[in-house]
Amino acid sequence: MRIIGIDPGTGILGFGVIESDGHKHQVVDAGVIRTPVKEDDAVRLQTIFEELSDIVAQTKPTEMAVEKLFFAQNVTTAMTVAQARGVVLLAAKQAGLGIHEYTPLQIKQSLTGYGRAEKKQMQEMVRVLLGLKDIPQPDDCADALAAALVYATTIKVK
Numbered sequence: 694m695r696i697i698g699i700d701p702g703t704g705i706l707g708f709g710v711i712e713s714d715g716h717k718h719q720v721v722d723a724g725v726i727r728t729p730v731k732e733d734d735a736v737r738l739q740t741i742f743e744e745l746s747d748i749v750a751q752t753k754p755t756e757m758a759v760e761k762l763f764f765a766q767n768v769t770t771a772m773t774v775a776q777a778r779g780v781v782l783l784a785a786k787q788a789g790l791g792i793h794e795y796t797p798l799q800i801k802q803s804l805t806g807y808g809r810a811e812k813k814q815m816q817e818m819v820r821v822l823l824g825l826k827d828i829p830q831p832d833d834c835a836d837a838l839a840a841a842l843v844y845a846t847t848i849k850v851k
Contacts (some may be wrong), residue, residue: 697754698841705739706729707833710752713845720823722752723834737758738780745784754798757785758844761796793844803843815839
């Protein structure tokens with residue numbers, strides 16, 4: 694099964710595509726989509742949609758795991774990230790992907806066994822589960838791979 698994980702953001706959106714049989718996992722592609730801060734929001738969202746659609750078309754996942762928003766302080770940031778999430782969900786739906794959403798707490802709990810795990814612990818588990826030499830960089834990319842791994846490790850692969 695091929696899964697794309699997404700760590701939503703407007704300035705930097707992390708993505709990670711993995712192949713999994715439910716036990717063994719391998720990275721197919723991973724990275725970030727960046728948009729310029731001074732660019733108009735509509736243009737930034739269009740860039741995210743187009744680049745993500747291209748990534749999906751090239752890597753051919755069947756499922757998408759998306760990190761849910763979890764903000765308590767900066768409302769402006771939450772709103773722009775919510776817009777990016779909307780574009781991500783639209784791209785997934787148009788590509789016919791199954792969509793699965795997880796909170797940061799669920800992702801940490803699933804990968805480390807502790808919902809309040811440090812970011813470094815989670816990143817190390819991503820490295821170990823994917824058999825990588827180094828922790829994926831930047832953090833947004835590692836977070837996206839973590840979301841994909843949560844789906845891969847919690848479903849029954851047919």
